[in-house]
Amino acid sequence: MTVSRTEPIAGDTLRIHGFAALQPGPRLIVIGGVHGDETCGTAGIERTLAELDAGALQLLRGRLTMVPVANPLARRLGRREGERNLNRLFRPSRPGDGPADYEGRITDVLCPLLAQHDVLLDLHSFQSEGEAFAMIGPRDNSGTLEPFARAFEEGQLALHLGTSRVVEGWLDIYAAGLAQRAGGRPADEAALAFGWGTNEYMRSRGGYGVTLECGQHADPAAPDVAQAAILAALRLLGMVAPVPDAPPPARPKLLRLVSVTDRQHEDDQFVREWATFDPVARGEPIGVREDGSILHAERDGFIVFPNSAALPGTEWFYFAVESERDLQRPAPPARAS
Structure with a gap:
């Protein structure tokens, strides 16, 4: 299928469902299907709509x-x-x-919508x-990379979504990866x-946002995770009735991304098939480069987003360590970034 880069696809429409209570309160937006092969968010939203x-x-x-479905073209093509x-x-x-491009047409619709929430x-x-x-x-923080003043509220939302892990530090490590590829030169604004993804844009407009990775694409439980998260967010914000005698949320393990490693050659290979959050010990082999050199873990930590099919010059895997931050209490401000 050939896709024009300048003309919209006839018939493509963003379905946007809105509900406004007569009592004022928070403004929450929930998005699914930003990537076309990720269907659990769509299923969770459809169940909540029903x-x-x-009236349930x-x-x-x-x-x-x-x-x-935030990206109709990607969904129609069944790809990311x-x-x-x-x-x-x-x-x-x-x-x-x-x-x-096509996605630029989508952001021209979604960005003003996010800014209203x-x-x-x-x-x-x-x-x-x-x-x-x-x-x-x-x-x-009041730095230049991603100034922010609502970290506690954002952390509270993540805390109540029911996952066993929460990850912080995406944009810092993305910027570090750019600098690494540029030989140490700081990345330019472009x-x-x-x-910048949905959450970064939301923070830039004075709001806050959490990305929930509901599990593996084909996991039959992932739509349940998505729907439960929507309901948890609504309850936390006082937008729907609470569950009587509900226990407090369990404390998830908080991890901080500290590095990203690129795949440099198509023959770079992992030593085994890694899963997200697999623990590794300092010195443990992670992958083998095309020239035969072994890539070892520099410290104890966790593999995040391993991608054995990554193209050369793109992210192969991220590395995370345990964070000292406590989501149940306001964190001290970060240093300027």
Whole structure:
């Protein structure tokens, strides 16, 4: 199928479902299907819509918006991207410029919509095996990379989504990866902008957001994880009735991304099939480069987002360590970044 880079696809429509209670309150937006092969978020949203339409779930205050399929082209093609990754360069077109591609047309619709909300829950899944986890942004800071002042609220949302792990530090490590590929030179603004996804845009507009990775793409439990997270977010924000005598959320393990390693050659291979959050000990072999050199873990930690099919020059895997941050208490401000 040939896709034009300048003309919209006839018939492509973003389905946007809105509910407004008569009592004021938080404004939550839930998005699924940012990547076309990640269907669990769509299923979780559709189930929640059915409960709202049937009256089994009632919105008590605030405003709820749900977008089941954020990238219709990628969904129709059954692959991660339409023309490019929608969760990169998630910004509206510059004034006077038209959208550069299909995904640019989507961001021109979704960015103003996100800016009308306070909170974002973005539902995803991943390729490798592993358990569901949540991803959060930086700690409160006044730096230039991603200034932020709502880290505690964002952490509380992640804490209540029911995952056993939460991961922090995405944009810092993305920027470090760019610098690494550029021989140590800091990334320019255009390159950093490509690291912006839905959550980064939401934070830039004064809100906060959490990405929930609901499990492996084909995991039959992933839609259940997505729906449970939507309901948990609504309860936390006081938008629907709480569950009587519900226990407090379990404390998840918090991990901090500290590095990204690129695949340099198509013959670079992992020593085994890694799953997200597989633990590794310092000195343990992770992969073998094309020239036969062994890539060892520099410290105790965890493999995150291993991609054995990564193209040369792109992210092969991320590495995380345990974080000292406590999501149940406001964290001290991070250093300027």
